[in-house]
Amino acid sequence: xxxxxxxxxxxxxxxxxxxxxxxxxxxxxxxxxxxxxxxxxxxxxxxxxxxxxxxxxxxxxxxxxxxxxxxxxxxxxxxxxxxxxxxxxxxxxxxxxxxxxxxxxxxxxxxxxxxxxxxxxxxxxxxxxxxxxxxxxxxxxxxxxxxxxxxxxxxxxxxxxxxxxxxxxxxxxxxxxxxxxxxxxxxxxxxxxxxxxxxxxxxxxxxxxxxxxxxxxxxxxxxxxxxxxxxxxxxxxxxxxxxxxxxxxxxxxxxxxxxxxxxxxxxxxxxxxxxxxxxxxxxxxxxxxxxxxxxxxxxxxxxxxxxxxxxxxxxxxxxxxxxxxxxxxx
Numbered sequence: 001x002x003x004x005x006x007x008x009x010x011x012x013x014x015x016x017x018x019x020x021x022x023x024x025x026x027x028x029x030x031x032x033x034x035x036x037x038x039x040x041x042x043x044x045x046x047x048x049x050x051x052x053x054x055x056x057x058x059x060x061x062x063x064x065x066x067x068x069x070x071x072x073x074x075x076x077x078x079x080x081x082x083x084x085x086x087x088x089x090x091x092x093x094x095x096x097x098x099x100x101x102x103x104x105x106x107x108x109x110x111x112x113x114x115x116x117x118x119x120x121x122x123x124x125x126x127x128x129x130x131x132x133x134x135x136x137x138x139x140x141x142x143x144x145x146x147x148x149x150x151x152x153x154x155x156x157x158x159x160x161x162x163x164x165x166x167x168x169x170x171x172x173x174x175x176x177x178x179x180x181x182x183x184x185x186x187x188x189x190x191x192x193x194x195x196x197x198x199x200x201x202x203x204x205x206x207x208x209x210x211x212x213x214x215x216x217x218x219x220x221x222x223x224x225x226x227x228x229x230x231x232x233x234x235x236x237x238x239x240x241x242x243x244x245x246x247x248x249x250x251x252x253x254x255x256x257x258x259x260x261x262x263x264x265x266x267x268x269x270x271x272x273x274x275x276x277x278x279x280x281x282x283x284x285x286x287x288x289x290x291x292x293x294x295x296x297x298x299x300x301x302x303x304x305x306x307x308x309x310x311x312x313x314x315x316x317x318x319x320x321x322x323x324x325x326x327x328x329x330x
Contacts, residue, residue, distance in 0.1 A: 002321055003027040004075075005046040007035040007055050008270065012306055013077070020310040024318055034266075040065040048073040048317055053297065054266040057084040067092040073320050077309050078300070080236060081330055082209045096330045097316045101156050103305035108160035110299040111204055111234050114258035118230050119144060119202075123293050144168045150200030152193070152216075153207030153235065154180060161206065162186045173199065176207070197224040202232065209236035219244035228255035234299040237263035242282045249289055256291040260299045269296045 006013060009030035021028055029046070033039045035055035040062045043049050049071055056062055057074050063085060066074070074084060076098040089096050117123055120141035128134065148171045151158050155176070162172055163186065172188040175196050183190065193216075196203065203225070207213060217231065217240040231254060233240055242263055248254040262268065264280055278284055286292045312328065319326040 002048065002317070003029070003046045004048045004050055004317065005043050006030045006050045007033060007039070007042075008052045010270070012301075016306040016310040017314070020307070020314055024314045026314065026317070035062065037061060041069075043071050044069045046071065048075060048320075050075040050077055050313060051083075052076070053078050053080060053083065054270070055083060057089075060085070060088060063088045063092060063094070066094060073097065073317060075313050075317055077313050080208055082236065082238075084330075086330060095320050095326075097313075097320065097326060097328045098330060099309050099312045100328050102308040102312060103300070103302060104156035104160045106302040106305045107157045107206075107234055107299040108164055110260070111157075111161055111206075111232055112164050114232050114234070114260070114293065114295075115144070115149075115202060115204070115230070117293060118232075118256045118258055118291075124290050127290075144170055146170065147201040148173060148199055150174070150191075150196035150203045151188070152176075152196065152203065152205050154178075154183060154188070155206065157234075158206040159183070159186075161204065162188050193221075194224060197221050199226070200229065201226060202230045204232040205235045205239050207235055207239070209238050214238055215241040215244075217241060217244065219247055222248045222253055225253065227253060229253070230255050231257045233258070234260045237261040237265050242286065246282065246285055249291065254291075256293070258293040258295075259286075260295045261297055262294070265297060 004026050006028060009032055014030050017028060031042060035049065035051050035057060037059065043066055051057055051074060071094060073095040074089065079098055079100055081096065081098050084096055086096060121139045125139055145168060149165060151161060151172065151174045153176055154162065154174045158174065165172060166186060173191045173196055174183060174188050175191060175193050179190065222244055240263065245254065245257060262283060264283065268278060268280065268283060286294060316326050316328050
């Protein structure tokens with residue numbers, strides 16, 4: 001019987017994977033610990049490991065150890081794989097699989113929620129209400145109707161967001177290195193990045209992270225944007241230079257920003273930091289601003305997504321075991 005070790009496991013992972021595993025009967029062990037140099041030895045006597053967004057499958061020493069421990073597969077229970085060194089996994093003959101499409105609508109719907117939240121200052125109103133403050137003076141928002149929304153990255157998630165936005169009668173402009181023909185039927189128009197920076201009232205990011213788009217949202221590009229622009233990021237934290245965001249907020253260039261991801265989230269997200277001192281000064285500054293909305297990488301987190309992630313991951317591992325073609329292999 002094949003054995004799988006799950007790193008960075010949460011209660012919801014255990015619940016949904018155990019339920020789906022009744023069909024496959026893998027031997028599964030879960031650890032709360034992330035994959036790193038200290039924990040890589042836990043993979044000994046396993047055939048496969050399953051990791052998440054902040055596990056380290058990039059370091060050469062870690063991958064060498066995985067190879068030594070005879071790990072045949074690294075299964076990502078997410079779509080992104082920027083935390084995996086694909087050159088080394090290929091060299092060590094370790095399969096890498098991901099969940100290419102588990103529920104793009106979950107992230108698209110969450111993005112819409114963030115957009116409406118910021119446009120109507122709902123998070124500020126909520127905090128005011130908790131403090132029994134029901135003044136309205138600082139809660140003036142705006143309608144989305146006829147506003148221009150720039151979407152950077154129009155793969156499955158970006159396309160779902162375009163569909164959802166149709167009912168708001170907004171103008172949609174998009175950028176992607178891939179030209180998807182179906183974009184035209186939704187009256188969305190491909191434009192250059194500079195055009196999107198210059199003309200969008202709201203900019204939302206839906207692209208994978210790589211070395212070419214590192215800090216694509218930097219102060220040089222923010223200066224091109226409309227005054228009082230809103231920025232949404234539910235993709236990867238490394239797309240945004242936090243220092244530039246802080247500067248732009250201080251200069252009142254950015255109206256507000258919602259971040260479900262953060263460039264240094266690995267040390268902060270997916271754990272309870274209550275009564276702990278967070279040593280990341282940039283993050284602490286962001287938390288202090290009322291026009292910054294931060295959530296802990298939860299855009300994917302729906303019952304439907306978790307069920308699909310579990311199904312697809314275990315199905316893919318079975319295909320690897322049977323040496324069948326796997327569409328989600330990287």
